[in-house]
Amino acid sequence: MKPVYLAGRGLACALGQDMQGSLDALQSGGVAPAAFRLPGEMGGSFPYYAIAFQQKDWNERARDLVQRVAREAGAQHMRSGVLFVATSSFDIGAVEQGAAQMDYDAFSRKIAAWLDWSGPVYVINTACTSSLNALIAAHALLSAGEEEEALVLGVELGNRLTLGGFAALQLLSQHGCKPFGQHRDGLVLGEAVAALKLSTREPALWQMLGGANVVDGSQPTGASAAAVASMYQRALEASGLAADAIDLVKVQAAGSPGNDAIEAQGLRAAFPVMPHLVSLKTALGHTMGASGAAEIALLTACLEQGIWPHYADPVDGELGVSLAEHMPQSVRHVMATILGFGGSHATVVLGRA
Amino acid sequence: MKTFAISGRFVETPPPADWREHLARMLGAKPRRIGTWAELGLYGALRCMADAGEKMLPPDVQVWLGSRRGTYAATDTVLGQMRDDLPMPLAFLQTQPSQLLALLAAQLQWQGHACFVAGGEPGALLRLAAAQAGKDGILLGWLDEMSGGETRWLRLRPCTEMDGGYIAATAETLFTAQISHLRLSGMGLETRRAGQSALVQE
Incomplete structure (x- = not known):
């Protein structure tokens, strides 16, 4: 198995149109969500974390964002690796x-042509x-030596x-995002375009060690505590780590009354000693299909620059978990x-060199 | 190199007019609220599992699903509903291709890795699936409801058999009835017909 490194990252989100802009905005306390009006x-x-990049034509806006984020991730010279959208x-x-x-x-060809x-x-x-x-799919191809480089591009842009x-489905909050919060009442969605460049030939600070995905059919729109616990266990096995080796977990904690409680229950089952927890939903909103890439890009940059999100709402004491208010001293495995x-x-597991 | 034996197969392109009745018989009741695309997927997957002689998926199996147009019809319906109002909640859920993965998990009493790959062709889907496959193998499906519909499924089990008789193949032949084994190597996709090894040895 070849080591797979996180060799580059790029991000456009509500915080900013590049990584440094996003970090600066987060350090200054974040941004307030815009509003999105729906009929009926x-x-x-509804509050909505839109990217402040005004352009009416969806395709042109998406093309500009995809190109600048891929460039930021160092993908401008990647043409023959594998691209995951x-x-x-x-x-x-x-x-x-x-x-x-x-x-x-046609969608796939359009993105490929943009890049x-x-x-x-x-x-x-x-x-x-x-x-x-x-x-997880890119990691499998690279660690097996089938490919040397991959670009994972998360794209989630505005649509009605x-x-x-x-x-x-009555899943949205009209008030704001409150991860694990006492007054949480739903999700706040957001836009993001994020790129993560993976490489086996370009050693970097962060290495992707493995991951796991567990599909459970008991709740079509929600999480299952047993599946959350199983997911962590499988990911730890895939990464060759024990639960006590994990220093920090970036949780989902999107502010859903039911799902946050289920996630907390799954975390308690998976970790006899709870690692530090962090949520980035108050910074980005829930950026859906792009959220994994966007939040990993932002989190690794935050850890490198000592920037930490702020939560306005106190954590719900009944959940039995808490969010770290400050960046933990030493974070090796995330x-x-x-x-x-x-x-x-x-979930995926990252190790810091 | 990854080699798989085909232990179950089901291909209908298009499915017969009474496929919904057949699905209802397999489920014990008519499915509700899940949309044609997901129904067609459930129908093909359950028939493939029956062909493999399995009622439940082993825990280490992975489910990989691909489609050229996916939930096109459901999405078109919801876009129409969105002109004046919010969509119907269940109609919106039917636009999400991954809902079928959860349905399969529930129906096959299974919890594990499943993934939907949009577009491309079945050979590309197989490549991703093979790269992650564990000891219990793969349930691989290719599904579309457009143009009369197609539901094509394979139950693949990893094997170490290294006999000859493999020939280079295209993605289009992946679901062909005579194929008993397939493998992925640096040469790409190769398949072996049932009985081919014995013929080569003779």
Whole structure:
């Protein structure tokens, strides 16, 4: 098995249109979400972490963001590695504008053309866990020596269908994102384009050690505590680590009343001694299919620069977990978790050199 | 090199007119609220499992699903609903291809790794699946409801058999009835027909 390194990263999100801009905004206390208005009786105004990049045409906006994020990740010279595009909504925003046709292959070709990519392209959609499943798939190809480089590109950009669907399922908060919070009342969605460059030939500070994805059919829109615990156990086995080797877990904690409680229950079952926990949802919102890549990009940069998110709402004491208020002293092994639709529970393990 | 024996196969392109009745008989009731694409997937997967002689998936199996157009019809419906109002909640869920993975998990009393790959072709799906496959193998499906529909499934078990008789193959032949084994190597996809090894040895 070859070691797989996180050799580059790029991010555009509500915090900023590149990594340094995002870190600066987070250090200054973050940004307030914008508002997204939906029609109908159950519609209304919902907070939404949009990327502050004004451009009316969905395709042009997406192209500019994808190109700049890939460039930031150091992918400008990558043309023949493997490209994973991770998304839960494809280019549905362009379909809503009448500028695309709901065609997976056309979407894939469009992204490849934006990046002038000649290698294989895989489009992964496992809803909110898409980016983590893309990372797990990329890690398998690279560690086996089948490929030397991969770019995992998480793309989740504004569209009415996703927001309308989440609103119809009554999963959205109208007040704000409160991870594990005492007053949590739903998710706040967001936009992100994030790129993670993986390489077996370019040693870097962070190494991807493994991961696991566990699909459970008991809750179509929610998490299962048994699946959360199983996911952590499988990921630890895949990475060759024991639970007590984990210093920090980036949790999902999207602010859902039910799911946050289930996630906390799963964490307690998986870790006899709880590692430090962090959530980035107050900084980015829940960026769905892009969230795994976006949050890993931001978290690793935060750990390197000593920047830490702030939580306004106190943690719900009944959950039996807490979020670290300051960056832990020493972080060598990190798990990054996303829980999503389709009963999907995914986590990856990163080790710091 | 990864080699797999095909222990179950089900291919219908298109499925017969009464496939929904057949699915209802297998489930013991007519499925509700899951959409045509997912129903067609469930139908093919359960028939493939029956062909493999399995009712439940072993824990280490991985489920890999691919599709050229996925939940196109459900998405089109929801886009129509969104013109004046929020969509119906269940209609929105039907736009999510990964919902089928959860349905399969529930139906096959299984919890494990499953992934949906959008577009491409079955050979690319197999490559990703083979790279991660564990000791219990793969349930691999290719599914579309457009143009009459297609539901194609293979139950693949890893094997160490190294006999000859493999020939280079294209993704289109992956689901062919005569194929008993397939392998992925630096040469790409290769398949072996049932009985081919004996013929070569003679």
